[in-house]
Amino acid sequence: MTISYLRSMVVLYVLAALVAAILYYYITHATDSKSRILSRIPGPKGIPILGNALQIDMVKIHDQFLGWSKTYGEIFLLNLAGESVVVLNSHEAINEALIRKSTDFAGRPGESFRIQYLFSQKDIIFRDFTDDFKRLKKIVYKGLRYYGDEKEQIIRIATEEIDECMRKFSETDGMAFDPDPAIYVCIINILVGLIEGKRLDETNKRFADLVEMQDAFTASFSAGKGAEIDMFPFLRFFGNETFKSMQKGMKYRNDIMEEIIEDSKKDYDPDNKRHLLDHFISEMTFPEGSFDKKAVIYILGNLYGAGLVTSHVSFATFLLTLITYPDVQKKLQNEVDTVIGQREVKMEYREEMPYLNATLLELLRYISHVPLAVPHKTTVDTSVVGYDIPKNTQVFMNLYAMHHDDSVFRDPWEFKPERWLDDDGQLVSIEERNKVVPFGGGRRACPGELLATTRMFLFSANILKRFNILPVEGEPACPDPRGFKLGIVLEPNKFKIRAVKRL
Secondary structure: OOOOHHHHHEEEEHHHHHHHHHHHHHHHHHOHHHHHHHHOOOOOEEEEEOOHHOOOOOHHHHHHHHHHHHHOOOOEEEEOOOOEEEOOOHHHHHHHHHHHOOHHHHHHHOOOOOOHHHHHOOOOOOOOOOOHHHHHHHHHHHHHHOOOOOOOOHHHHOOOOOOOHHHHHHOOOEEEEEOHHHHHHHHHHHHHHHHOOOOOOOOHHHHHHHHHHHHHHHOOOOOOHHHHHHOOHHHHOOOOHHHHHHHHHHHHHHHHHHHHHHHHHHOOOOOOOOHHHHHHHHHHOOOOOOOOOHHHHHHHHHHHHHHHHHHHHHHHHHHHHHOOHHHHHHHHHHHHHHHHHHHOOOHHHHHHOOOHHHHHHHHHHOOOOOOOOEEOOOOOOOEEOOEEOOOOOOEEOOOHHHOOOOOOOOOOOOOHHHEEOOOOOOEEEEHHHHOOOOOHHHHHOOHHHHHHHHHHHHHHHHHHHEEEEEOOOOOOOOOOOOOEOOOOOOEEEOOOEEEEEOO
16 A cells, blocks of 8 residues: 555545545534524625634724725624624614613623633633623622712822822923823722722832733733634644733732732721722622622632723823824814813712713724723624524624714714713713713613722812823824724834923
């Protein structure tokens, strides 16, 4: 038996196996009722077995989906290596799913390798829509309402940390500097104050570990980069960089949050709950229940991770906006001078500042920093914009496309705070403002929305009151999200500013 004959037989067997796999794929899909129902939805054609998996642009998935929304309309279907994913792109479709049929679309796709590996259905963001989730949601919301939102405690913490951030800006004496380090310290300590009732110095090991944790998760938990291991989990056995970053981030998270919990337990007093973690400890009634220590570790990871990365981008792009649109900065400062003057910035002034509110709303629309939101899953057989969607179907909310839909927003790639003001200079109706959904909506709305918007108002009003934010000659800086890089969220490239004290 010759070597050439053996090679021919091997090739023949491989081809036979490939043909069998393709036939199996088509037969199972032809007889699968879920696939038949979803096949009515338009979408880009893929290849057998892998579907559209090899077509996905891992770096610019949000731009790619925006392009497909122009081609296929307000809804399209993808096949990611056998997993059917429905993508919703229009305000009508997303509003129907998130608001009018919120419970129908409230699930989470726990089958994702990254979600299962990192969270094991124990956290609050990625946990499926179960009775345990509803119970945990009540616990988390109760704690945030009591210790966060617009309560005096969190306003005091945020104001103190923002004052410290402003002091660091002031020390630059109008010279060019990178605002990122000061912003990071500010946000981390607002979160630490809310959760632990403490403050961390930049030299503190826990501070450095939180930064390392976030960097590792950013490298592995994007809607684009890292998705390859969801589609092909076996890659973890071949030195996959995403998996290495996941392992690193998970170890940091588990070690940090375990230490935080044990530290708080040492002087925990059930009659004197001091901060959010004390509230969580008081709810840990069953060692192996749905709110055990592991659940608290994962939920704390959610709060630190989501709070840090989203607020960082919001703060940074606000500064980018000021140096790019000096006319907007001048209008904002005029409003701050009129409403606040020389007084301390307080939350009570927010309702008197329609132009600042309009600017922050436009910022969230324009940058769409969580472009595809957190994936949803249908909990029942349902429908959206006339298409049937079977139970247990994964659904992406393409907020990036929705927020830049020229049928809803005229000149969507132009930054225009005035689009949110009426003829009297007041904010438009709540119905109009709800066309922007940076924090999701319905059953899976972000629990930290009010906390995030409180931080953002205090930061922006203080910046405007104290400084003229100016560009640095020769330093490229642009708030257009089409030039941002995608990690967990869309992030601008590094930039420098000048913070010149106002007279």
